Amino acid sequence: xxxxxxxxxxxxxxxxxxxxxxxxxxxxxxxxxxxxxxxxxxxxxxxxxxxxxxxxxxxxxxxxxxxxxxxxxxxxxxxxxxxxxxxxxxxxxxxxxxxxxxxxxxxxxxxxxxxxxxxxxxxxxxxxxxxxxxxxxxxxxxxxxxxxxxxxxxxxxxxxxxxxxxxxxxxxxxxxxxxxxxxxxxxxxxxxxxxxxxxxxxxxxxxxxxxxxxxxxxxxxxxxxxxxxxxxxxxxxxxxxxxxxxxxxxxxxxxxxxxxxxxxxxxxxxxxxxxxxxxxxxxxxxxxxxxxxxxxxxxxxxxxxxxxxxxxxxxxxxxxxxxxxxxxxxxxxxxxxxx
Amino acid sequence: xxxxxxxxxxxxxxxxxxxxxxxxxxxxxxxxxxxxxxxxxxxxxxxxxxxxxxxxxxxxxxxxxxxxxxxxxxxxxxxxxxxxxxxxxxxxxxxxxxxxxxxxxxxxxxxxxxxxxxxxxxxxxxxxxxxxxxxxxxxxxxxxxxxxxxxxxxxxxxxxxxxxxxxxxxxxxxxxxxxxxxxxxxxxxxxxxxxxxxxxxxxxxxxxxxxxxxxxxxxxxxxxxxxxxxxxxxxxxxxxxxxxxxxxxxxxxxxxxxxxxxxxxxxxxxxxxxxxxxxxxxxxxxxxxxxxxxxxxxxxxxxxxxxxxxxxxxxxxxxxxxxxxxxxxxxxxxxxxxx
DNA sequence: ATCAATAATGCAAGCGCTTACATTTGCGCT
DNA sequence: AGCGCAAATGTAAGCGCTTGCATTATTGAT
Numbered sequence: 001x002x003x004x005x006x007x008x009x010x011x012x013x014x015x016x017x018x019x020x021x022x023x024x025x026x027x028x029x030x031x032x033x034x035x036x037x038x039x040x041x042x043x044x045x046x047x048x049x050x051x052x053x054x055x056x057x058x059x060x061x062x063x064x065x066x067x068x069x070x071x072x073x074x075x076x077x078x079x080x081x082x083x084x085x086x087x088x089x090x091x092x093x094x095x096x097x098x099x100x101x102x103x104x105x106x107x108x109x110x111x112x113x114x115x116x117x118x119x120x121x122x123x124x125x126x127x128x129x130x131x132x133x134x135x136x137x138x139x140x141x142x143x144x145x146x147x148x149x150x151x152x153x154x155x156x157x158x159x160x161x162x163x164x165x166x167x168x169x170x171x172x173x174x175x176x177x178x179x180x181x182x183x184x185x186x187x188x189x190x191x192x193x194x195x196x197x198x199x200x201x202x203x204x205x206x207x208x209x210x211x212x213x214x215x216x217x218x219x220x221x222x223x224x225x226x227x228x229x230x231x232x233x234x235x236x237x238x239x240x241x242x243x244x245x246x247x248x249x250x251x252x253x254x255x256x257x258x259x260x261x262x263x264x265x266x267x268x269x270x271x272x273x274x275x276x277x278x279x280x281x282x283x284x285x286x287x288x289x290x291x292x293x294x295x296x297x298x299x300x301x302x303x304x305x306x307x308x309x310x311x312x313x314x315x316x317x318x319x320x321x322x323x324x325x326x327x328x329x330x331x332x333x334x335x336x337x338x339x
Numbered sequence: 340x341x342x343x344x345x346x347x348x349x350x351x352x353x354x355x356x357x358x359x360x361x362x363x364x365x366x367x368x369x370x371x372x373x374x375x376x377x378x379x380x381x382x383x384x385x386x387x388x389x390x391x392x393x394x395x396x397x398x399x400x401x402x403x404x405x406x407x408x409x410x411x412x413x414x415x416x417x418x419x420x421x422x423x424x425x426x427x428x429x430x431x432x433x434x435x436x437x438x439x440x441x442x443x444x445x446x447x448x449x450x451x452x453x454x455x456x457x458x459x460x461x462x463x464x465x466x467x468x469x470x471x472x473x474x475x476x477x478x479x480x481x482x483x484x485x486x487x488x489x490x491x492x493x494x495x496x497x498x499x500x501x502x503x504x505x506x507x508x509x510x511x512x513x514x515x516x517x518x519x520x521x522x523x524x525x526x527x528x529x530x531x532x533x534x535x536x537x538x539x540x541x542x543x544x545x546x547x548x549x550x551x552x553x554x555x556x557x558x559x560x561x562x563x564x565x566x567x568x569x570x571x572x573x574x575x576x577x578x579x580x581x582x583x584x585x586x587x588x589x590x591x592x593x594x595x596x597x598x599x600x601x602x603x604x605x606x607x608x609x610x611x612x613x614x615x616x617x618x619x620x621x622x623x624x625x626x627x628x629x630x631x632x633x634x635x636x637x638x639x640x641x642x643x644x645x646x647x648x649x650x651x652x653x654x655x656x657x658x659x660x661x662x663x664x665x666x667x668x669x670x671x672x673x674x675x676x677x678x
Numbered sequence: 679a680t681c682a683a684t685a686a687t688g689c690a691a692g693c694g695c696t697t698a699c700a701t702t703t704g705c706g707c708t
Numbered sequence: 709a710g711c712g713c714a715a716a717t718g719t720a721a722g723c724g725c726t727t728g729c730a731t732t733a734t735t736g737a738t
Binding site for chain 1: 723724725726727
């Protein structure tokens with residue numbers, strides 16, 4: 001019985017159309033299973049009543065939500081925006097809805113969010129990076145919720161991933177920097193704890209140094225949260241020490257932009273006085289003056305590929321397969337040959 | 340009975356703790372209603388089993404989800420990011436979770452998202468701007484889901500809103516531009532259809548012109564989606580006509596950044612050859628060279644205030660009250676006196 | 679017409695939780 | 709010890725939907 005002025009239910013529709021709730025349900029979920037005439041009658045009732053299925057009830061009965069959750073470290077800067085947008089478009093096309101939450105780079109928040117999303121009936125999860133408590137992976141396995149890692153590629157890890165080789169990408173860039181004659185390098189990195197991308201990027205620089213007979217252990221590294229201001233502070237820090245570097249590799253474009261701006265502030269010319277590089281190739285990288293030499297990450301492709309793979313995992317209960325995407329160096333104006 | 344390897348339910352916990360499901364439920368939702376000893380026993384069972392309540396079941400039984408939905412026009416650029424972040428932090432503190440979806444500035448998508456969010460049991464909704472089909476407001480009223488509008492203030496509207504006066508803010512800026520001696524103005528606006536903010540900002544420029552004895556109907560306005568590229572295209576367009584403007588007011592910072600970059604491309608100096616202004620004061624505005632003279636919008640305050648108000652509406656069934664926040668002109672380097 | 683298939687529909691049992699109401703327990707009194 | 713009352717706990721009825729299975733209608737071939 002419909003309560004006064006409350007949302008109509010399946011029952012109301014069924015009654016109005018003179019059929020059973022089962023038929024209404026089938027009309028909505030699997031139309032070709034019900035004959036045209038009935039279907040028309042049902043749809044008429046749905047429209048007339050302005051019926052919208054109750055999601056919670058549906059999830060509960062079907063044990064399927066057509067919802068995918070994504071937990072990204074931050075929404076504030078644009079690092080994940082483009083990739084996520086592509087991801088969203090792709091899953092939407094496949095009938096899924098995206099739920100996004102952000103963990104503020106805090107493992108414990110991420111864990112809470114994972115549980116929340118699972119409790120909400122997410123059919124699958126998109127996670128960023130591999131670094132996390134194994135307990136939470138067990139949990140996911142137990143709940144049988146497929147999860148895919150993005151922004152990081154690591155075939156050996158427990159969860160399948162779609163991403164790129166952070167170490168190698170950064171190593172290629174550092175190689176280039178060194179080839180340009182720089183020997184006094186420094187790095188401004190994101191916080192590496194619980195962040196494999198950050199850690200691997202540092203490693204990449206070190207490996208490039210080692211390969212070029214520079215001493216990796218001499219690389220000054222400042223770790224700081226990904227914020228423009230922090231990039232600026234780190235830059236000042238680095239440049240006011242004696243024997244300052246001639247090239248600073250930044251863990252991402254946000255930090256690099258901070259560094260570039262601080263350089264201007266300090267009257268240093270980029271790249272004549274100091275070379276600076278970024279990572280990610282977000283929009284900002286092109287806008288800042290001088291524009292950033294950085295690593296281009298195929299955000300949209302990654303998002304799209306992740307969507308395809310995750311939906312496949314959900315629908316076929318496959319374990320998921322990892323894919324490595326290519327990155328490339330984008331030469332712009334913030335890196336120069338040392339003269 | 341718990342099925343093999345499946346998620347534990349309230350029943351499992353109850354059984355293990357030797358109490359009824361009601362007691363377990365109370366332990367979780369209203370702990371002080373159950374005596375310490377029992378509570379401990381229950382909590383022990385919860386931990387041991389790794390129990391997480393099933394959200395759909397909870398929503399269904401309680402008719403309350405502690406979830407707030409927000410539908411923003413876009414996630415791609417940073418316009419809404421900061422405000423939304425503040426909103427999220429604030430509701431989180433009050434025990435609510437945020438669900439975000441984006442409508443890509445399409446009214447019909449927004450409507451679909453609204454229904455989706457309501458069906459998902461959202462306790463309240465945050466919407467952007469006032470322009471929308473009245474039918475959907477009826478729907479919300481019928482479903483008794485409180486909704487609050489942000490980024491726009493309009494006391495007369497049906498829905499309560501927290502925002503600022505788009506017209507007046509832009510009018511103040513245009514006034515300033517005119518006071519600087521500019522008489523040949525032009526505008527690059529977002530698409531105004533279904534977007535009251537965009538429309539009101541255009542109106543603001545026109546009103547300022549009228550007030551200063553310029554002819555509003557002469558204002559060239561190019562409407563285009565909020566994308567950097569589009570700002571650039573519009574700029575080229577405007578500047579290649581004869582008697583080009585000496586100042587271009589942009590509907591937001593994203594378009595303005597596009598214009599600034601296109602100016603550089605065309606060898607025009609900003610602001611010596613052409614003045615350009617933005618709106619929003621997003622991070623980008625400070626980074627671009629020259630930095631943007633723009634309207635500062637108190638994003639974080641707005642987000643926070645919206646959270647407070649919406650939660651109040653939800654918890655006290657109040658109709659909600661509108662608040663107008665102040666904006667201000669930020670003078671930076673992209674606007675100059677006409678000599 | 680008749681009958682076996684097959685298609686369309688109905689029936690009713692849950693899904694996992696909350697909560698009104700019923701019952702039991704514990705406690706301070708006399 | 710016995711009483712009354714409040715606090716603690718239990719019982720069970722849904723919440724609105726999906727879906728396996730049972731039932732009825734339809735179809736085509738004989």
